[in-house]
Amino acid sequence: MDGVSGPGTQSQPSFDKSRVLDVKPLRTLVPMFPNPPQAPPFVCSSPFGPFPSGFTPFYPFSMGPPGSQTAGEARNQDGAAGYATPAAAVPLRSFGTPQMGAHFSNGDTGSSMEASRDINFGDGGVGTASGSKKRAASTKGLSPAEAAAQRKARKIANAAASGDIRKPNLANVVGLPQVQREDGNREVVNYVIMKFDGVRRRLSQLEDSKEASTGLIKRADLKAGNILMTAGFRTNSRKRIGAVPGLDIGDIFFFRMELCVVGLHAPSMAGIDYMTVKTDAEDEPLAVSIVSSGGYDDDAEDQDVLVYTGQGGGNYNNSGKAASDQKLERGNLALEKSSRRGNQIRVIRGIRDTSNPSIKIYVYDGLYTIQESWIEKAKSGANLFKYRMVRLPGQSPGFGVWQSILKWKESVSSRPGLILPDLTSGAESLPVSLVNDFDNEKGPPYFTYLRSVKYTKSLNLSEPTYGCNCHSACAAGDLNCSCIRKNGGDFPYTTNGVFVSRKPLVYECGPSCPCFPNCKNRVSQSGLKVRLEVFKTKDKGWGLRSWDAIRSGTFICEYAGEVIDKTKYDRDESSDGGDYVFDTSREFDKSFKWNYDPPLVGEDTAELSEDYDIPTPLIISAKDSGNVSRFMNHSCSPTVFWQPIVPKVGGSGAIVAHQNAKAISVDTSYGVNCRHSLRLLVEMAVTGKVSSGGASHEAVGLLVGSSVAWGVYDG
DNA sequence: GAGGCTTCATTAAC
DNA sequence: CGTTAATGAAGCCT
Numbered sequence: 001m002d003g004v005s006g007p008g009t010q011s012q013p014s015f016d017k018s019r020v021l022d023v024k025p026l027r028t029l030v031p032m033f034p035n036p037p038q039a040p041p042f043v044c045s046s047p048f049g050p051f052p053s054g055f056t057p058f059y060p061f062s063m064g065p066p067g068s069q070t071a072g073e074a075r076n077q078d079g080a081a082g083y084a085t086p087a088a089a090v091p092l093r094s095f096g097t098p099q100m101g102a103h104f105s106n107g108d109t110g111s112s113m114e115a116s117r118d119i120n121f122g123d124g125g126v127g128t129a130s131g132s133k134k135r136a137a138s139t140k141g142l143s144p145a146e147a148a149a150q151r152k153a154r155k156i157a158n159a160a161a162s163g164d165i166r167k168p169n170l171a172n173v174v175g176l177p178q179v180q181r182e183d184g185n186r187e188v189v190n191y192v193i194m195k196f197d198g199v200r201r202r203l204s205q206l207e208d209s210k211e212a213s214t215g216l217i218k219r220a221d222l223k224a225g226n227i228l229m230t231a232g233f234r235t236n237s238r239k240r241i242g243a244v245p246g247l248d249i250g251d252i253f254f255f256r257m258e259l260c261v262v263g264l265h266a267p268s269m270a271g272i273d274y275m276t277v278k279t280d281a282e283d284e285p286l287a288v289s290i291v292s293s294g295g296y297d298d299d300a301e302d303q304d305v306l307v308y309t310g311q312g313g314g315n316y317n318n319s320g321k322a323a324s325d326q327k328l329e330r331g332n333l334a335l336e337k338s339s340r341r342g343n344q345i346r347v348i349r350g351i352r353d354t355s356n357p358s359i360k361i362y363v364y365d366g367l368y369t370i371q372e373s374w375i376e377k378a379k380s381g382a383n384l385f386k387y388r389m390v391r392l393p394g395q396s397p398g399f400g401v402w403q404s405i406l407k408w409k410e411s412v413s414s415r416p417g418l419i420l421p422d423l424t425s426g427a428e429s430l431p432v433s434l435v436n437d438f439d440n441e442k443g444p445p446y447f448t449y450l451r452s453v454k455y456t457k458s459l460n461l462s463e464p465t466y467g468c469n470c471h472s473a474c475a476a477g478d479l480n481c482s483c484i485r486k487n488g489g490d491f492p493y494t495t496n497g498v499f500v501s502r503k504p505l506v507y508e509c510g511p512s513c514p515c516f517p518n519c520k521n522r523v524s525q526s527g528l529k530v531r532l533e534v535f536k537t538k539d540k541g542w543g544l545r546s547w548d549a550i551r552s553g554t555f556i557c558e559y560a561g562e563v564i565d566k567t568k569y570d571r572d573e574s575s576d577g578g579d580y581v582f583d584t585s586r587e588f589d590k591s592f593k594w595n596y597d598p599p600l601v602g603e604d605t606a607e608l609s610e611d612y613d614i615p616t617p618l619i620i621s622a623k624d625s626g627n628v629s630r631f632m633n634h635s636c637s638p639t640v641f642w643q644p645i646v647p648k649v650g651g652s653g654a655i656v657a658h659q660n661a662k663a664i665s666v667d668t669s670y671g672v673n674c675r676h677s678l679r680l681l682v683e684m685a686v687t688g689k690v691s692s693g694g695a696s697h698e699a700v701g702l703l704v705g706s707s708v709a710w711g712v713y714d715g
Numbered sequence: 716g717a718g719g720c721t722t723c724a725t726t727a728a729c
Numbered sequence: 730c731g732t733t734a735a736t737g738a739a740g741c742c743t
Contacts, residue, residue, distance in 0.1 A: 219739065222723055229724080256738065260725075268724040269737040276727085285727095295737060316737065330727080330735075350738095360738090 175232025184235030189246035189262050192228070192235050194594065196261050197552045200224035202501065202596035204494040209477030225257030225268070236263020239275040241288050242344050242367065249366040250398040252549055256291070256362070264364060265289045265348055272311055272331025285334040286343055291362065293350030297378070303391070303400040306347060306368065310335065310385030315378055323380035332385050339370035339387065347389065349399045355409055361549045365398040366391060405547045409531070423534060424449050429527040432628055436536040444534070444542045448625040450560040451527065453618070467512040473519045474509060483509050483521055497523045498553040499643065501595035506645045524555050524645050534631050544631040556640060559629045561622035580623040580630055594641065
């Protein structure tokens with residue numbers, strides 16, 4: 001046996017493998033595919049709520065295209081109620097309705113499809129007359145700040161239009177209708193966040209490339225935020241005390257600008273957000289939200305109590321100013337007033353991962369009130385305002401979960417319900433723990449752990465070989481690198497390894513490329529990067545979730561399993577054997593709405609409209625052998641998507657380059673060279689909810705929680 | 716690899 | 730109504 005055994009076999013060498021066949025498979029991962037032409041649009045959305053983000057959903061089995069119904073019915077049904085969205089939620093596609101369309105000045109609301117395209121990002125045109133007209137007209141009803149920002153954006157747009165054609169010209173983004181702009185809901189929030197990150201990734205990509213590094217783009221996060229804010233592509237802009245519609249406790253963010261565009265916390269920098277409330281007597285500033293990020297000497301150890309420091313006085317860590325007394329004005333005054341009134345204040349906690357200090361996330365931790373405030377002397381001798389903030393009881397956990405995770409990372413055995421610290425037995429570069437804190441089941445049925453796809457027969461690969469001549473590492477913007485040219489001139493990943501935009505096929509550097517293994521174009525070849533956990537769900541068998549915050553575009557894993565014959569698959573499917581099968585031959589989503597949108601001016605979009613077929617379709621079964629991906633459950637609002645990636649073809653035995661001896665090595669006697677592997681990328685992560693592991697239908701991925709943002713889920 | 720520095724966006728307040 | 734000041738983070742540079 002050339003593999004690593006699944007749980008149970010270590011202690012039971014004589015494990016009866018036939019049990020595998022006795023146990024009804026838990027779930028199937030079906031790749032996400034577009035609606036077939038004959039199907040109505042948005043099949044997946046209704047009635048479970050709209051699915052605006054455009055990454056193609058995994059079909060709920062009960063709702064897939066007509067052809068997939070038969071097998072689907074027999075499989076585990078996606079809990080219909082589980083994915084219902086609040087009745088109040090306004091479907092995004094209704095943006096195209098006349099009442100919403102009125103907010104579009106271009107009048108292009110003839111059809112809902114057209115209008116919904118416009119919602120995304122206008123017409124994508126250069127700084128044309130029509131574009132300018134649209135912007136001018138849409139200035140109506142904007143605040144002075146917005147109008148000023150828009151003027152600024154126009155300048156940038158003009159500069160871009162007259163200059164280098166590849167410079168981003170995203171200034172013609174069309175904002176959301178006034179209704180959504182002021183008051184959001186979950187769909188709108190998810191949509192805004194997704195667009196924010198799409199633009200941010202694209203700007204990052206351009207920034208990475210040499211030609212643009214001399215240009216205007218720095219701090220892609222700020223830039224992306226500015227573009228959206230300027231256009232009015234934001235939500236919950238109306239300030240309010242208390243909860244914000246569409247935002248849940250436990251939602252996570254990776255940039256301050258994200259808090260801004262979703263209306264959780266308006267200031268792009270300041271830690272205290274407040275609003276002036278008119279009373280009979282006088283106008284009173286009241287705090288609405290605070291961000292505790294570690295810049296001041298806050299005491300944030302306790303889950304439910306936060307001692308927050310006021311702002312100003314040069315007491316901030318990175319401030320170059322001499323420290324002085326803080327004044328009772330602005331945010332400090334607002335906190336004081338809120339304290340007197342006993343008002344609720346939203347708290348966002350910044351968290352630095354001790355194992356990876358470069359990553360900082362922001363977790364929305366719900367509502368607090370101020371219990372007491374006082375003045376305290378800083379080390380510098382300056383007076384600081386201190387506020388003891390206490391979390392309102394009865395709220396679902398947010399920050400607390402992350403604190404627990406930090407402990408688990410220090411000592412796996414402290415994880416409640418732990419069955420195995422690493423179910424891969426060392427096959428993966430990171431452990432994957434097996435946990436059941438729900439009932440007494442001791443683990444999933446037996447399977448063999450594979451790190452990669454296993455080929456049981458030779459495949460006739462016809463794709464041309466490609467390979468670059470780069471030494472050490474391929475560099476973004478280097479068009480001499482043939483791998484980059486294969487990718488249309490863009491580096492598919494940002495420097496920190498985040499996938500930028502979906503496309504039919506991504507070309508990574510392969511075995512015959514001379515570049516080093518740490519080349520930035522080898523992201524999916526380096527195995528697990530995210531700390532995962534297989535856990536028992538309430539009603540969906542076993543599922544997969546993460547201990548790490550997974551940023552949108554993060555590579556998670558490939559779909560490992562055994563490649564099987566189509567005929568065998570067809571036969572199995574009729575007898576309920578289709579579970580765990582991933583069929584890559586189906587077409588996948590053509591809309592790519594996860595991407596920045598529209599394409600930058602002058603960008604060639606031809607490749608997106610032609611051939612979506614991947615070169616060598618595979619049917620992969622993870623029933624008997626597979627990796628963590630076999631535990632990903634189906635969801636109608638998935639947090640991951642599938643992206644075909646090819647490494648270089650050719651070079652015998654290349655797949656064995658996966659070095660871990662305990663892993664199943666690919667049997668090269670079948671003539672396996674390096675094939676294209678299928679890998680999963682996370683769509684995620686921006687507003688993930690943290691779950692303490694209750695495994696409700698939505699509490700799936702530890703770090704993920706709702707439609708946008710989970711790395712992994714059960715469903 | 717740690718720490719300092721620079722730059723940037725928003726909005727209340729003037 | 731236009732302008733300014735206050736605020737802090739992220740990533741680069743040293």
